[in-house]
Amino acid sequence: MKIHQAGIAGTLESSDITIHIEENEGKGIEIQLKSTVLNQFGNQIRHVIQETLQELGITDVLVRATDKGALDCTIRARLLTAVSRATHSSCFPWEVK
Amino acid sequence: MWYGNFREQTINLQLPEEKYRLLAFLERQGLALDGNVEYAVAVMDGEKMAASGALDGRVLKCIAVDEAYKNSGLSAKVVSHLISEAYEKQRTHLFVYTKPENKAIFSELGFYAIAEVPSKVVLMENRPDGIKRYIETLAKENGSKADSAAVVVNCNPFTLGHRYLIEYAASRCQRLHVFVLWEDRSSFPAEIRYRLVKEGTRHLSNVVLHQGKDYIISDATFPSYFIKTYQELVETHAKLDLEIFSRYIAPALGIRKRFVGEEPYCKVTAAYNAIMKALLPVHGIEVEVVPRKLADGEAISASRVRELIRSEKLQEVRTLVPETTYSFLLSEEAQEIIRQIRSGSRRH
Numbered sequence: 101m102k103i104h105q106a107g108i109a110g111t112l113e114s115s116d117i118t119i120h121i122e123e124n125e126g127k128g129i130e131i132q133l134k135s136t137v138l139n140q141f142g143n144q145i146r147h148v149i150q151e152t153l154q155e156l157g158i159t160d161v162l163v164r165a166t167d168k169g170a171l172d173c174t175i176r177a178r179l180l181t182a183v184s185r186a187t188h189s190s191c192f193p194w195e196v197k
Numbered sequence: 198m199w200y201g202n203f204r205e206q207t208i209n210l211q212l213p214e215e216k217y218r219l220l221a222f223l224e225r226q227g228l229a230l231d232g233n234v235e236y237a238v239a240v241m242d243g244e245k246m247a248a249s250g251a252l253d254g255r256v257l258k259c260i261a262v263d264e265a266y267k268n269s270g271l272s273a274k275v276v277s278h279l280i281s282e283a284y285e286k287q288r289t290h291l292f293v294y295t296k297p298e299n300k301a302i303f304s305e306l307g308f309y310a311i312a313e314v315p316s317k318v319v320l321m322e323n324r325p326d327g328i329k330r331y332i333e334t335l336a337k338e339n340g341s342k343a344d345s346a347a348v349v350v351n352c353n354p355f356t357l358g359h360r361y362l363i364e365y366a367a368s369r370c371q372r373l374h375v376f377v378l379w380e381d382r383s384s385f386p387a388e389i390r391y392r393l394v395k396e397g398t399r400h401l402s403n404v405v406l407h408q409g410k411d412y413i414i415s416d417a418t419f420p421s422y423f424i425k426t427y428q429e430l431v432e433t434h435a436k437l438d439l440e441i442f443s444r445y446i447a448p449a450l451g452i453r454k455r456f457v458g459e460e461p462y463c464k465v466t467a468a469y470n471a472i473m474k475a476l477l478p479v480h481g482i483e484v485e486v487v488p489r490k491l492a493d494g495e496a497i498s499a500s501r502v503r504e505l506i507r508s509e510k511l512q513e514v515r516t517l518v519p520e521t522t523y524s525f526l527l528s529e530e531a532q533e534i535i536r537q538i539r540s541g542s543r544r545h
Contacts (some may be wrong), residue, residue, distance in 0.1 A: 132324070
């Protein structure tokens with residue numbers, strides 16, 4: 101799946117995460133992460149984002165995330181929604197086209 | 198305090214009653230309602246306003262939380278709301294101007310500082326590498342940095358005075374960077390102003406034209422709601438804009454000199470120029486003030502051109518503007534702009 105437009109999901113409230121994605125053609129997956137628990141869980145958050153993108157077959161994307169201590173399931177859900185908004189695909193389950 | 202009681206409510210600024218409510222709330226927080234606001238939201242605790250925020254283009258404004266509700270996460274609620282509103286309008290690159298003491302709050306909300314005027318204002322953006330990418334692109338597009346200078350102009354519209362300034366500057370450096378302010382508070386829209394400068398400077402091979410977007414801050418878009426006096430506002434705007442110019446833009450393009458037209462009329466611009474003359478040399482950038490070109494003993498200025506348009510003396514404009522600007526004024530495209538100037542709905 102290719103990302104041409106920007107998409108965003110989530111809030112800045114406690115236990116949530118805001119995920120913005122945009123085009124990054126030919127430059128791979130780039131993650132800019134800001135988190136209140138960066139030292140403790142930064143790697144885990146990046147891992148969840150990477151894994152979810154891989155499942156969706158997205159190879160080039162810029163992800164900008166502002167995390168307020170979200171759980172893995174929340175991170176996944178916010179990322180999936182950001183992708184579906186950017187690609188205008190509201191289909192469920194989130195199959196790779 | 199029970200969090201679930203809060204609800205977000207858009208404020209219709211067209212309704213005097215709602216607008217007054219927001220105004221009164223902001224006043225209690227020591228803020229004013231900025232004149233340029235297109236969208237506003239409040240967080241309500243029952244019937245009481247607990248927090249507010251507003252949007253103006255890509256700038257988040259008037260974000261305030263009542264003292265009694267501090268540390269309840271309301272600023273996060275407001276900013277989240279404004280961000281999603283902006284994204285729905287396809288605006289993804291956002292900015293906020295705030296007092297330096299609030300920098301930490303906005304940093305936690307995903308904003309990154311670009312430049313600061315100590316104890317006055319800090320400008321932040323919602324991406325960590327926004328300005329870095331901007332100056333990388335600038336540098337890449339411009340190759341060699343040899344002996345460069347800059348002018349920043351609004352050109353509302355482009356006159357013989359602007360052309361004289363640009364010709365004068367271009368003859369005194371190897372490469373001249375011309376930044377056209379990109380804001381839509383002027384009678385002539387940014388695209389048109391840019392186009393007229395481009396057409397009117399085509400004969401100058403060493404001029405590079407830029408859209409003065411995002412990081413060249415126009416006094417028309419600089420927010421005024423948290424600064425008390427007019428003098429302080431003018432000064433703070435100038436210092437912030439010049440900080441960004443000297444710290445990022447000038448080094449990226451190798452700019453060693455800035456030319457500016459002498460300002461005999463507008464006090465704001467005159468004050469800006471005075472601050473520029475004091476500040477830029479500290480960063481190794483020379484400033485030269487170029488006297489205005491005269492026509493019939495009077496300085497040529499865009500405001501004089503607009504005044505003539507307003508009083509339906511388009512013929513007289515001919516001696517003040519290049520042929521390219523004049524033929525634009527006669528075109529079909531210009532008629533709506535001329536109508537607006539005549540109806541006097543804009544100050545600039």
